[in-house]
Amino acid sequence: MSRVPHGGTRPPPLETSGDFFDGETAFARPVNLRIDTDRRLLTGDGIDWPVDDIREVMDQAGGDLIVLRLKGDPVARLILRHGDIRPRLPNRRRSAPLVRRGRLFGWALAAVTSVALILFVLVPLMADQLAEYIPPSGEKALGEVTLTQIREALDDTGLSPVSFCTAPKGEQALRKIEARLTAQMATPVDLSVHVLNHEMVNAFALPGGQIVLFRGLIDEATTPEELAAVFAHEIGHVISRDPTRHALRSAGSIGVLGLIFGDFAGGAVVLLLAEQLIEAQYSQGAEGAADVFAHDLMIRAGLSPAALAVMFERFRALGGDAEGFIGHFLSHPGLGDRIAAARDAVPAGFRPRPLLAADEWRALQDICSDGTLY
Amino acid sequence: MSTTQDSMDIRYTGEKGPLFNLAFKTGLLTVVTLGIYRFWQKTRIRKYIWSSVDAGGDTFEYTGTGIEKLLGFLIAVVFLAIYIGIIQMVLFYAGLSVMVDPQRASPQEMIAQTIALYITFFAVLPFILYAVYRARRYKMARTRWRGIRFGMEKGAWGFVWRAMGYGFLAVITLGILTPLQTFRLEKYQADRSYYGSARFTQTGKWTELYPAMKHMLIGIGILVLSFALIGGGAVSENVGLIGFGGFAAFVGYVWVIIGGIHYGVQSFAYLTANKVLGDDIHFTAAPRTGFVIKTYIVGGLLVGLLASVAFGIVGTIAAAFIPLLQNGGGMIAFGIVMAVGYVVALVLTQALSLILITQPILAHYIEKLEIVNADGLNRIAQREAETGVDAEGFADALDIGGAI
Numbered sequence: 001m002s003r004v005p006h007g008g009t010r011p012p013p014l015e016t017s018g019d020f021f022d023g024e025t026a027f028a029r030p031v032n033l034r035i036d037t038d039r040r041l042l043t044g045d046g047i048d049w050p051v052d053d054i055r056e057v058m059d060q061a062g063g064d065l066i067v068l069r070l071k072g073d074p075v076a077r078l079i080l081r082h083g084d085i086r087p088r089l090p091n092r093r094r095s096a097p098l099v100r101r102g103r104l105f106g107w108a109l110a111a112v113t114s115v116a117l118i119l120f121v122l123v124p125l126m127a128d129q130l131a132e133y134i135p136p137s138g139e140k141a142l143g144e145v146t147l148t149q150i151r152e153a154l155d156d157t158g159l160s161p162v163s164f165c166t167a168p169k170g171e172q173a174l175r176k177i178e179a180r181l182t183a184q185m186a187t188p189v190d191l192s193v194h195v196l197n198h199e200m201v202n203a204f205a206l207p208g209g210q211i212v213l214f215r216g217l218i219d220e221a222t223t224p225e226e227l228a229a230v231f232a233h234e235i236g237h238v239i240s241r242d243p244t245r246h247a248l249r250s251a252g253s254i255g256v257l258g259l260i261f262g263d264f265a266g267g268a269v270v271l272l273l274a275e276q277l278i279e280a281q282y283s284q285g286a287e288g289a290a291d292v293f294a295h296d297l298m299i300r301a302g303l304s305p306a307a308l309a310v311m312f313e314r315f316r317a318l319g320g321d322a323e324g325f326i327g328h329f330l331s332h333p334g335l336g337d338r339i340a341a342a343r344d345a346v347p348a349g350f351r352p353r354p355l356l357a358a359d360e361w362r363a364l365q366d367i368c369s370d371g372t373l374y
Numbered sequence: 375m376s377t378t379q380d381s382m383d384i385r386y387t388g389e390k391g392p393l394f395n396l397a398f399k400t401g402l403l404t405v406v407t408l409g410i411y412r413f414w415q416k417t418r419i420r421k422y423i424w425s426s427v428d429a430g431g432d433t434f435e436y437t438g439t440g441i442e443k444l445l446g447f448l449i450a451v452v453f454l455a456i457y458i459g460i461i462q463m464v465l466f467y468a469g470l471s472v473m474v475d476p477q478r479a480s481p482q483e484m485i486a487q488t489i490a491l492y493i494t495f496f497a498v499l500p501f502i503l504y505a506v507y508r509a510r511r512y513k514m515a516r517t518r519w520r521g522i523r524f525g526m527e528k529g530a531w532g533f534v535w536r537a538m539g540y541g542f543l544a545v546i547t548l549g550i551l552t553p554l555q556t557f558r559l560e561k562y563q564a565d566r567s568y569y570g571s572a573r574f575t576q577t578g579k580w581t582e583l584y585p586a587m588k589h590m591l592i593g594i595g596i597l598v599l600s601f602a603l604i605g606g607g608a609v610s611e612n613v614g615l616i617g618f619g620g621f622a623a624f625v626g627y628v629w630v631i632i633g634g635i636h637y638g639v640q641s642f643a644y645l646t647a648n649k650v651l652g653d654d655i656h657f658t659a660a661p662r663t664g665f666v667i668k669t670y671i672v673g674g675l676l677v678g679l680l681a682s683v684a685f686g687i688v689g690t691i692a693a694a695f696i697p698l699l700q701n702g703g704g705m706i707a708f709g710i711v712m713a714v715g716y717v718v719a720l721v722l723t724q725a726l727s728l729i730l731i732t733q734p735i736l737a738h739y740i741e742k743l744e745i746v747n748a749d750g751l752n753r754i755a756q757r758e759a760e761t762g763v764d765a766e767g768f769a770d771a772l773d774i775g776g777a778i
C-alpha cells in the first residue's frame with residue numbers, strides 16, 4: 001500500500017478530494033486537493049496547509065474516513081475519504097502541544113502540596129483534636145467496628161471472622177491478670193479484653209478501651225508475668241488514647257486517598273485500613289510513654305517490669321516470623337534501649353508477688369479450647 | 375421559499391470490535407497507572423463514540439483532552455478534600471459518629487448515625503448537582519460538528535438551587551411532580567445551549583410528560599394496593615391474603631422499575647422532539663422502550679455470562695498455584711496471579727458492558743433521531759471557544775457521570 005520513496009527519487013504527485021470545514025460556518029465545502037511536493041504543501045481551493053504541520057484526529061470510528069487538522073488551528077477540518085494520503089504526512093500522529101503548561105504545572109503542584117498538607121498536617125491535627133472530643137460512645141463504636149474489620153481481614157478461609165477464645169477457666173485467669181493491673185490505676189478505665197484465635201504473635205489496643213491479645217502471644221509467653229507486661233503496655237496506649245488518634249488518622253487519610261484514586265481502589269482501601277491497624281505504628285514517643293506506664297503499673301501491682309524485657313527479647317529472637325510485631329515493636333530502632341529501660345525500671349531489692357497459680361496459667365494457655373464468634 | 379421539509383438522518387456507525395479493543399487496552403493502562411490514565415481513557419472512548427455519530431455524512435468530533443480532565447480533577451480534589459474534612463470535623467464535634475456497629479447500637483445511636491449520614495449527603499449534594507451541570511457544559515464545549523462548536527452558558531449555581539427545589543417538590547409529593555422536575559431542569563439546561571451561533575429552545579409543557587409516566591404510576595398503584603392487602607391479611611390473620619399481597623408487591627416493584635425506564639426513554643423523546651435550534655430547526659425522536667429494556671436484559675445476561683467465564687478462568691489458573699502455597703515464594707506468586715487475573719477480568723467486564731449495553735442503547739437513541747429543516751444548519755456560524763479550568767473535575771472526583 002504505502003510506497004516509501006527511494007532516496008533521491010521524488011514521491012509521485014497525489015491528488016485527492018474531500019470536504020473542508022473552515023471553522024467559521026457549518027457549511028461543508030467540497031474540495032479537490034493535491035500535494036505540492038516542491039513547496040511541501042497540501043493545496044486546494046483556499047487551502048495551503050504545510051504537510052509537516054498536518055495532524056490526524058485519532059481514535060475515530062469508521063476507518064475509511066480520515067480527519068485532518070492543522071497544527072495551531074483548533075477548528076478547521078479536512079475530511080478525506082481515502083487513507084492513501086497518510087504516508088505523505090510525516091507528523092500526522094504527533095500530539096498537540098501542551099497549551100497553558102505553566103498553569104497546568106501550577107495546579108498540579110498545588111494539588112500535590114495540598115493533598116500532602118491534608119494527609120500529613122491537617123488530618124493528624126484533626127485526629128488529635130477529635131480524639132479529645134469524641135464522645136465515649138462514639139469511641140466505643142469506632143473500636144467495635146474496627147475490631148470486626150480486623151477479624152475479617154485476618155481470616156484466611158474467607159468464611160467467617162477469626163473467633164474469640166472463651167474457655168471459661170482461661171477467661172477467669174485473664175480477668176485475674178486484668179484485675180491485678182487495673183486495681184492499681186489512678187483513674188479507672190472501661191476495658192474490654194479479648195483473645196483472638198490466631199497464631200500471630202501480637203497484641204494491640206483499639207479505640208474505646210478494647211485490648212486484643214493473640215493466641216500466638218500466649219503460646220509464646222512462658223510466664224503469666226510476661227503476658228501481663230504486654231497487657232500493661234497496651235493499657236498505656238488506651239490511657240493516652242493512641243488507638244483512637246491512630247484510627248481517626250487512618251480513616252481521614254484513607255478518605256482523602258479514596259477520593260483521589262476513585263472507585264478503582266475502593267475495595268483495597270478497607271483492607272489497607274485493617275492492615276494499618278494491625279500493624280499499628282505509633283510514634284516512638286508514644287511507644288516509650290506506654291513502656292514507662294507499663295513499668296510503673298507493673299511495679300505497683302507487685303510485678304517485675306523486667307518481664308517486659310523478657311518478652312521484647314523473645315520478639316527479637318523470633319525475628320521475621322513475628323510478622324505482626326514488625327510493626328508494633330521491631331520497627332522502632334530503639335528496641336535494645338527499651339529492653340534496657342525495662343530492666344533498669346526494676347527498683348533495688350524489689351520482691352515481686354506471684355500472679356497466677358500453675359493451674360490457672362495452664363487454663364489461660366488453654367483458653368482457645370473453646371471459642372465464639374461474638 | 376421552499377415548503378419541502380428537508381430532513382437529515384443521523385446514523386451511528388460505531389462497531390463492537392474497535393470499541394472493545396480501545397476500552398480494554400485503555401482499561402489495562404488505567405490499572406497500570408494506578409487510575410491516572412482513566413482521564414485519557416474516557417477521552418479516547420468519547421472520541422470514538424462521538425466520531426461514530428454521523429449526521430448527513432459528517433461526523434461529530436470530541437475535542438476534550440485527558441490533561442485538562444486531570445487538571446480539573448486535581449482542582450476538585452483540593453477543594454473537596456478540605457470541604458469534606460471540615461464537614462466531618464463539625465459532625466464529630468456535634469457528637470454524631472458516622473461509625474456505629476449496627477448489631478449492638480442503641481436506637482438513639484442509630485438515629486444519630488442516620489442524621490450524620492444525611493448531613494454529609496446534603497452537604498455534598500450541591501456539589502454533585504454543580505458537577506452535573508459542569509459536566510454537561512464541558513461535554514458541549516468540547517463537541518464539534520462540521521467544525522462548529524457546541525456550547526453552554528454558565529449557570530451551574532442557578533441549576534443547583536433549582537434542582538434542589540424541584541427535587542424537594544418531587545419527593546414531598548411522592549413523585550407526582552417528577553415531570554415538573556424533569557421538564558424545568560431540562561429547559562434550564564437546553565435554553566442555555568448553543569450550536570455555533572444558534573441557540574436551542576425547549577418548548578412544550580411539563581404536564582405533557584404524564585403519559586410517559588403512566589407505567590410508573592400503575593406500578594405505584596399496585597404497590598399501594600399490595601401493602602393494603604398485606605395489612606388487611608395481617609389484621610384478619612388470613613395467610614392467603616398475605617401471600618397474594620406479597621405477590622402483588624413483587625409485580626408492583628417490577629412494574630415500577632420498568633415504568634421508570636419507560637419514563638426515562640419517553641421523556642427524552644418528548645423533550646427532544648420539542649427542542650428547537652435557531653428559528654426553525656426541529657428534531658424528531660422515536661426511541662422504543664422495548665428495545666432499551668431488551669438490551670439491558672440480553673446485554674446484562676451476556677456480560678454476566680462472559681464475565682463469569684473470565685473470572686472462572688482466573689480461578690482455575692489460581693488453583694494451579696495452590697500446591698505451591700507451602701513456601702513463601704509460591705504465596706507471593708499466587709497473590710500476584712490472583713490480583714492480575716482479577717483486575718484483567720474486571721477490565722474485561724467493563725469493556726463488555728460498554729459494547730453490549732451502553733453502545734447499543736446509545737446507538738438506538740441516535741438512529742431514532744432526525745433533524746427536520748436541516749437547511750438552516752448551513753447558516754450557522756462559529757462561536758467563541760470556552761476555557762473553563764475545572765473541566766468536569768467535580769464530576770470525576772464525585773464519581774458521577776456514568777459509563778462515558
Ligand SMILES: [Zn+2]
Binds near residue numbers: 328
Ligand atoms: Zn505499643
